[in-house]
Amino acid sequence: MTGHSDHDHRHDDHAEIVESAKPGYYEMMEIAIRELLIERKMFGANEIRQQIEVLDSRTPALGAKIVARAWINPIFKARLLANGRAACEEFGISFYDDTQLIVLENTDKVHNLIVCTLCSCYPRPVLGLPPDWYKQKPYRARAVIEPRAVLAEFGTHISDDVDVRVSDSTAMVRYLVLPMRPRGTEEYSEDELAALVTRDTMIGVVPVTVNARS
Amino acid sequence: MTETSHLVRRLPNDIGGLESPPIQRTEHELEPWEKRCHALADVLDFHKIINTEEKRRGVEALGAEVIGKLTYYERWIVAFANILFQKGLLTPEQVALKMDEVEARWSAGQVS
Numbered sequence: 327m328t329g330h331s332d333h334d335h336r337h338d339d340h341a342e343i344v345e346s347a348k349p350g351y352y353e354m355m356e357i358a359i360r361e362l363l364i365e366r367k368m369f370g371a372n373e374i375r376q377q378i379e380v381l382d383s384r385t386p387a388l389g390a391k392i393v394a395r396a397w398i399n400p401i402f403k404a405r406l407l408a409n410g411r412a413a414c415e416e417f418g419i420s421f422y423d424d425t426q427l428i429v430l431e432n433t434d435k436v437h438n439l440i441v442c443t444l445c446s447c448y449p450r451p452v453l454g455l456p457p458d459w460y461k462q463k464p465y466r467a468r469a470v471i472e473p474r475a476v477l478a479e480f481g482t483h484i485s486d487d488v489d490v491r492v493s494d495s496t497a498m499v500r501y502l503v504l505p506m507r508p509r510g511t512e513e514y515s516e517d518e519l520a521a522l523v524t525r526d527t528m529i530g531v532v533p534v535t536v537n538a539r540s
Numbered sequence: 541m542t543e544t545s546h547l548v549r550r551l552p553n554d555i556g557g558l559e560s561p562p563i564q565r566t567e568h569e570l571e572p573w574e575k576r577c578h579a580l581a582d583v584l585d586f587h588k589i590i591n592t593e594e595k596r597r598g599v600e601a602l603g604a605e606v607i608g609k610l611t612y613y614e615r616w617i618v619a620f621a622n623i624l625f626q627k628g629l630l631t632p633e634q635v636a637l638k639m640d641e642v643e644a645r646w647s648a649g650q651v652s
Contacts, residue, residue, distance in 0.1 A: 348646055352614040353573040358638035359620060360580055362630055369583050377579035423585065423592075443556030445596050446612070455578070458566040461612055467560035479563050494556065497592040 380422055384454040388419055389502060390523035392452060394516045396429075397507045407431060410502060414452060421451045430493060431504045432530070437484045439477065439492045439530035440501040441469035447495035449502045453525060460529065470494060480531040503530035510536055552604045553596065574613040581616060590623050598623045 349357065364371050392414060396403035406413040410427030421427075427449055430438035442448065443466050448456040459465050468476050473490045477483070484490055493501045505527040511519060526532045550558075570578070584590040590598070598619030599607065607615060624630040 349573070349642065352610075352617050354639045354642045355621060355635065356573050356577050356580065356613075356617045357642045358635050359617065359624065359630070360576065361642075362634055362638050363589075363624075366629075368589060368629070369587055373583045373586075374576060374579045377582045378575055381575065381578060381582075422582065441556075444553045445599070447592070455570070458568055458612075459563050462564070462566070463555055463558075464560040464563045467555045467558040468563070469556075471557040476563065497596065 377422075381450075381455065384450060384452070386453050386523075386525035386528065387520070388454075389449070389452040389525070389528045390520040392417060392419070392502075393504055393523045393528065394520035396504055397519055398516055403431075403504075406504070419452055423451070425449075425451075425498055425500050427452070427500050427502060428493070429502050429504050430491070430530075432506045432533075434488070434506075436489045436491055437477075437530065438501075438503045439469060439473050439490065440495060440503060441466060441492060442495040443467070443470055444494075444496075447497060447500055449500040449528075452502060453528060457525070477531060480526070482532050503528050505530070505534045508534050508536050547604075551600050552602075552607045553600045570613075577613045577617055580620070584620065589627075589629070590620060594623060595619060 360374065363369060392406065395417065396406050402413065402417075405416070406429050410429040411421055411425075413429075414427060415421065425447075430440070432438055440448075442460070446456055446461040448460065450456075465476065470492050473492050474484060477490070495501055505523065507519070508522065511522070514522075522534050522536060524532070524534070527534045581590075581592075581595060584595075585592060595616065599615045601622065602610075602615060602618060606618070610618065621630070621632075621635055625632060
């Protein structure tokens with residue numbers, strides 16, 4: 327997090343989190359609202375705990391498995407591009423919300439990038455929670471107006487004969503980039519392919535490379 | 541264009557296309573209360589108490605200064621409070637009293 331610490335109630339983000347620290351103002355508000363709603367039986371305390379477990383279970387590893395399957399299985403890929411949510415659910419990844427998922431294929435001609443200019447909508451069921459930079463103003467403001475400059479800041483240079491397409495997420499429609507399979511991976515197993523696919527490749531800010539992980 | 545028209549031409553969340561400085565590639569692990577706040581948002585959505593778009597508009601309704609100074613989940617919890625007040629599901633007094641209780645519990649060494 328950046329640009330704060332002008333309030334005396336706020337703990338220093340860089341400090342160790344101490345269990346006995348006094349809850350901050352907003353944490354006390356969160357506790358109060360949660361407890362009041364549970365007291366009024368609007369939902370059960372277990373539901374919050376269960377949802378925390380769901381959130382913890384969602385990581386980019388899920389999206390990476392989908393990408394690897396799409397790379398090796400053209401029929402799955404066609405289904406994924408036709409209806410992202412249905413294909414992921416067939417694959418065993420549940421959607422805990424009522425969002426739709428559109429999967430965008432990168433090719434030699436098109437490079438896709440996803441953003442949420444209005445806030446922070448993101449394909450959480452398959453990628454988990456977004457990084458802070460995805461939620462902050464510079465990425466949200468600039469991705470739609472100068473995507474090539476944004477990509478360059480991530481070290482990604484897209485040649486002029488490739489279209490850059492930016493998709494702006496909404497509360498109901500989320501996007502996932504299907505990155506290009508790197509050359510030299512013809513012999514890779516599905517698991518080895520999945521291990522190459524990082525979160526940022528599925529946002530579209532970097533390509534998949536064979537040296538990214540070793 | 542008058543001096544104030546920029547204030548109404550774009551609401552605070554509507555920043556797509558504006559000039560902005562380079563991206564700082566920041567990340568942080570959520571604090572426990574931030575994760576609880578996220579889970580609360582999802583549960584409120586599941587129960588059709590507050591949906592994602594209501595939450596987004598609730599944050600926007602905080603205004604540019606509050607949006608600029610509060611962190612991401614601070615904005616969410618304040619927006620939830622306001623929306624719950626508007627829907628008549630909670631009152632400001634109930635939240636204030638419960639926050640006092642939470643603080644008192646912590647002071648007594650019993651905060652959960």
